[in-house]
Amino acid sequence: MDGTVLVADDDRTIRTVLTQALTRAGCRVHATSSLVTLMRWVEEGKGDLVISDVVMPDGNGLETLPKISAERPGLPVIVISAQNTIMTAIQAAEAEAYDYLPKPFDLPDLMKRAARALESKRRLASQKADTTEAPQSDSDLPLVGRTPQMQGLYRLVAKVMNTDLPVLITGESGTGKSLIARAIHDFSDRRTLPFVVVSPSDLQGADGPAQVVARARGGSILFDEIADLDDEAQGRIVRMLDAFGDSAPRVMSTSQGNLMERMESGGFRQDLFYRLGGVTINVPALRERVDDIPLLAEHFLARSEQGSAPRRIAGPAMDLIRAYSWPGNVRQLENTVRRLVVTATEEQIGLADVEAVLSSQPEIEPLVGGGDGEKLSASVAKHLRRYFDLHGGALPPPGLYTRILKEVELPLIEIALDATGGNQAKCADLLGINRNTLRKKINDLDIQVTRRRKLM
Numbered sequence: 001m002d003g004t005v006l007v008a009d010d011d012r013t014i015r016t017v018l019t020q021a022l023t024r025a026g027c028r029v030h031a032t033s034s035l036v037t038l039m040r041w042v043e044e045g046k047g048d049l050v051i052s053d054v055v056m057p058d059g060n061g062l063e064t065l066p067k068i069s070a071e072r073p074g075l076p077v078i079v080i081s082a083q084n085t086i087m088t089a090i091q092a093a094e095a096e097a098y099d100y101l102p103k104p105f106d107l108p109d110l111m112k113r114a115a116r117a118l119e120s121k122r123r124l125a126s127q128k129a130d131t132t133e134a135p136q137s138d139s140d141l142p143l144v145g146r147t148p149q150m151q152g153l154y155r156l157v158a159k160v161m162n163t164d165l166p167v168l169i170t171g172e173s174g175t176g177k178s179l180i181a182r183a184i185h186d187f188s189d190r191r192t193l194p195f196v197v198v199s200p201s202d203l204q205g206a207d208g209p210a211q212v213v214a215r216a217r218g219g220s221i222l223f224d225e226i227a228d229l230d231d232e233a234q235g236r237i238v239r240m241l242d243a244f245g246d247s248a249p250r251v252m253s254t255s256q257g258n259l260m261e262r263m264e265s266g267g268f269r270q271d272l273f274y275r276l277g278g279v280t281i282n283v284p285a286l287r288e289r290v291d292d293i294p295l296l297a298e299h300f301l302a303r304s305e306q307g308s309a310p311r312r313i314a315g316p317a318m319d320l321i322r323a324y325s326w327p328g329n330v331r332q333l334e335n336t337v338r339r340l341v342v343t344a345t346e347e348q349i350g351l352a353d354v355e356a357v358l359s360s361q362p363e364i365e366p367l368v369g370g371g372d373g374e375k376l377s378a379s380v381a382k383h384l385r386r387y388f389d390l391h392g393g394a395l396p397p398p399g400l401y402t403r404i405l406k407e408v409e410l411p412l413i414e415i416a417l418d419a420t421g422g423n424q425a426k427c428a429d430l431l432g433i434n435r436n437t438l439r440k441k442i443n444d445l446d447i448q449v450t451r452r453r454k455l456m
Contacts, residue, residue: 001111003118007031009036009080010056018051021107022114035059042071043092049098049117054088055082062088065095072445080105080428086144086154089185093158100147100155117169143300145292151282153180160279161188166251168226168259168276170282174331177254178224180283185220193219203233207234214247223253226276234269241275251276259422261397286326286333295324296330300337301349311341316351320358327362334362346413380408410445416449 005027015031020027030046032038037057041047049070057298060395078099081088093101095218098117102204145151160167161184170178178197185195196216202208213223223229223237241251253276286293297318300447301311312359313321326332336357344353384404413431420426424442437444 001027001115001118002023002123003117004028004030004046005114005178006038006041006047007049008035008052008056008061009033010053013030014053014080017107018110021111022220025111025115027114027118033057035064037060039067039071041065042075045072046193047072047075048121049114051076051114052077052079054083056078062091062095062097065092065097069096074121075094076121078110078113078117080110084455085149086157086183087187088197089151089154090158090161090183093155096189100158102151105147106392112195133391144295145289147289148293149289153281153283155380156279156281157184160184160281163279164248164250166253166276168280169252169283170258170280171256172256172329173256173287174329175283175285175331177283178222180253180281181220181252184248184252188220188250190219193217193249195220195222196249197222197224199224199312199398200229200233201242203229203236207244209236213240213244213249215282218247218249220250220252223251225255226253226272227257227268229261234272238269238272238275273357290322293326293333294318296333297321297337298415300334301341304338308410309387311347311349313340313349313354315353317349317354320351320354324358324361406445409441410447413441413445414447 001022005022007015007017007022007029009018009031010033012033015033019029019031030041032041033056035052036048038052042050052064054061061079061081065079068075068077079088079092079097079100080103081100082103083091088102089100090326098120101112101113104295157180167181167184169180171177182195185191194216196212196219198221202212218279226234229237259268259273259277263270263273286296295312301313321333321336328335339357340349340353343357344350413427416427416430417424420430424438425435428438431438
């Protein structure tokens, strides 16, 4: 890796770690805790890459991005931030940041992105940046999370929101599919136009679809739970989409079920499936992003207080909230927190309060605390059985063997590399495979091989 990197962060530890890592990788580094100093360096022509925090003592890093773009078109900026919300990712994308990572971030991951940014700078040195003003944030938007699953979702939303591609949003009930659709509309170029949620009754009658298009006026149309529509309604949608003119609305749809499997089994029209699936966004279930549960619980708690005395959730109570599997996902968690605000008698919500509320919820096996001593094979078998059960009476899509092996192989190699400090010879010996085989797998799986360290 070659180039000069400008680092702006008010945390001295982060500045030190990034300076050391980038220097070892062959870069020259200038680090500062001031956006004013950063801009002076940019104006002086220094730097091939900027890595900047958002909240700084003398300003907002996102607001500095248009200035950097105006002064140095094509200078890539990687934004790092502890503000782990969808709005941060959207604002970073709209301000034309090269990339965005939430804190805490994985240092090897950041180094990999920095290398790509420097290579991009060399290829596209004169690329002009777009400085469109980002929309105002909405602090009530409950799409928050710092887990990799949600951060990946945020980045995908930011990339597709101003395209004309149809969007299919999948996920279990209560995960926030409709909120994702609304966010795509509200922060896109169509935000001043109507957002129309289509019901089955809207499609009835000879002129029903035409009235839907007229109501949208070039805005966005959402088909909520598209899989629930019968074949006649699906056919009306196909004809409606084929009749779109020049001022066509943006089309989005949501589905709890797997539309591809429905299509393959004859339960969903093939022609409609391919018209709706331009981009598929899968919203993870809450049990798949356990580390976001405390963050969401605190968010809902603050929103439920509504001017009353501040409440907080005790440590053991939060542990139980985190351990529960939340089959109703974010919606169930929000309703549970609202109920706790009403039923808890003390300022601090305790373990007994949470136990009392969850006792009336579905008895689902907790995510943590119930598998001590369980063999790995039994744990894997449990997850595989649940994967088959999610498909109901149908079989999973073909290629299951390869998909499962890849999902196991990637974390196995990454964890083994972590344990051996990135030493490939030791890692190969630990795994019991040839070093050339390990090197090929590392390349195939796109695993970054450096001294692997988690930055908190």
